[in-house]
Amino acid sequence: xxxxxxxxxxxxxxxxxxxxxxxxxxxxxxxxxxxxxxxxxxxxxxxxxxxxxxxxxxxxxxxxxxxxxxxxxxxxxxxxxxxxxxxxxxxxxxxxxxxxxxxxxxxxxxxxxxxxxxxxxxxxxxxxxxxx
Amino acid sequence: xxxxxxxxxxxxxxxxxxxxxxxxxxxxxxxxxxxxxxxxxxxxxxxxxxxxxxxxxxxxxxxxxxxxxxxxxxxxxxxxxxxxxxxxxxxxxxxxxxxxxxxxxxxxxxxxxxxxxxxxxxxxxxxxxxxx
DNA sequence: CTCGGACTTGAAGCGCGCTTTAAGTCAAGC
DNA sequence: GCTTGACTTAAAGCGCGCTTCAAGTCCGAG
Numbered sequence: 487x488x489x490x491x492x493x494x495x496x497x498x499x500x501x502x503x504x505x506x507x508x509x510x511x512x513x514x515x516x517x518x519x520x521x522x523x524x525x526x527x528x529x530x531x532x533x534x535x536x537x538x539x540x541x542x543x544x545x546x547x548x549x550x551x552x553x554x555x556x557x558x559x560x561x562x563x564x565x566x567x568x569x570x571x572x573x574x575x576x577x578x579x580x581x582x583x584x585x586x587x588x589x590x591x592x593x594x595x596x597x598x599x600x601x602x603x604x605x606x607x608x609x610x611x612x613x614x615x616x617x618x
Numbered sequence: 619x620x621x622x623x624x625x626x627x628x629x630x631x632x633x634x635x636x637x638x639x640x641x642x643x644x645x646x647x648x649x650x651x652x653x654x655x656x657x658x659x660x661x662x663x664x665x666x667x668x669x670x671x672x673x674x675x676x677x678x679x680x681x682x683x684x685x686x687x688x689x690x691x692x693x694x695x696x697x698x699x700x701x702x703x704x705x706x707x708x709x710x711x712x713x714x715x716x717x718x719x720x721x722x723x724x725x726x727x728x729x730x731x732x733x734x735x736x737x738x739x740x741x742x743x744x745x746x747x748x749x750x
Numbered sequence: 751c752t753c754g755g756a757c758t759t760g761a762a763g764c765g766c767g768c769t770t771t772a773a774g775t776c777a778a779g780c
Numbered sequence: 781g782c783t784t785g786a787c788t789t790a791a792a793g794c795g796c797g798c799t800t801c802a803a804g805t806c807c808g809a810g
Contacts, residue, residue, distance in 0.1 A: 493756065503757090504799055512797090522806055524757050537724070543714070544721040545677065548797070554725075572729050579722035582675070583715055589676040590711035592669070593686075597704050625786065635787085636769055644767090654776055656787050680767070 489519075489526045499535045506535070513552050514538060545582060550575070621651075621658045631667045638667070645684050646670060677714060682707070 496503040509515045510525075515534070519526045541551050553571060628635040641647045642657075647666070651658045673683050685703060 491757075502799075505797085507758090508798060520758095522757090523759095524806080540717055540720055540724075542797090544718045546721075554728075569729060572725050576722055576725050576729070579718045579725070582718045583722075585672055586676045586711045586714045586718065588672055589678075590708055590715070592672075593704050593708050593711070596686075597701060597708070623787075634769075637767085639788090640768060652788095654787090655789095656776080674767090 488528060489521075490529070490531075492525045492527070495527050495531060495535070498532055499539070501535060501539070509535075509538065509548075512548050513556070514548060544579065546575070620660060621653075622661070624657045624659070627659050627663060627667070630664055631671070633667060633671070641667075641670065641680075644680050645688070646680060676711065678707070 490498075492503045492506055495501075495506060499506075506515070510517060515531070518528075518531070537555075538551055541554075546554075550571070553568070554575070622630070624635045624638055627633075627638060631638075638647070642649060647663070650660075650663070669687075670683055673686075678686075682703070685700070686707070
């Protein structure tokens with residue numbers, strides 16, 4: 487149980503094996519041990535893949551996840567860049583959350599009042615600009 | 619001012635003209651009036667494009683936006699399908715919001731405690747499965 | 751020894767959401 | 781009339797995140 491094949495990891499995480507291989511090639515996952523040419527994983531990879539999955543669902547790009555998870559070390563310049571990225575992503579999360587809430591409110595309103603068409607749908611947003 | 623060219627709409631919304639044309643071809647925007655072959659828009663399209671933009675940022679696909687905004691009429695079967703889609707998207711917004719909050723918390727924690735690496739990053743998620 | 755099945759690789763393919771390109775039209779100003 | 785510049789179209793191209801394919805390897809069961 488301390489050592490799983492890629493198929494087992496796939497089954498347990500719900501990801502496809504091809505995605506896991508892709509993550510490795512993309513530098514998101516460390517090149518893991520091989521036995522007879524085949525990848526073997528420790529159970530810790532399950533947590534790790536779960537974090538990757540949460541990040542992806544939140545709209546992080548592969549390169550960003552890679553930099554956030556591997557790109558700092560303790561050396562000051564790299565670490566500072568890492569902090570900047572992390573803080574930028576935090577504000578992006580705030581924007582995403584408020585945008586998603588907005589969208590949810592719009593959908594709920596439309597679901598209730600049945601007046602969801604081209605003329606009406608924008609009114610909920612009047613006067614509220616984009617925050618980009 | 620009641621009638622803008624595509625360039626003016628682009629300038630005002632921050633979108634590219636090519637994106638606006640693309641939305642029209644994709645069925646997201648109605649085919650608008652032409653003057654000498656050129657599109658002319660009423661100011662109402664600005665609100666509409668803003669809603670599209672919010673939806674897109676929240677991860678809606680073009681086809682979904684199209685169905686949500688045009689795909690119902692008052693006929694019962696289409697309307698019921700529309701309601702199902704809208705409600706599904708509402709729960710997706712909830713998932714997105716909670717995922718984004720999770721990710722934000724992780725980033726904040728990492729920003730504070732400096733221990734954000736492959737071994738530690740998953741610990742915040744232990745025991746919390748995916749909700750797919 | 752042979753078969754089956756899960757794995758390996760590199761390369762090609764795909765779906766999405768645009769952007770870019772190429773070739774052309776239109777209206778205004780000189 | 782000619783130029784300029786913003787517009788038009790259809791078609792091709794692009795970046796991302798995988799997936800699929802083709803061809804091969806490895807191991808265990810029979």
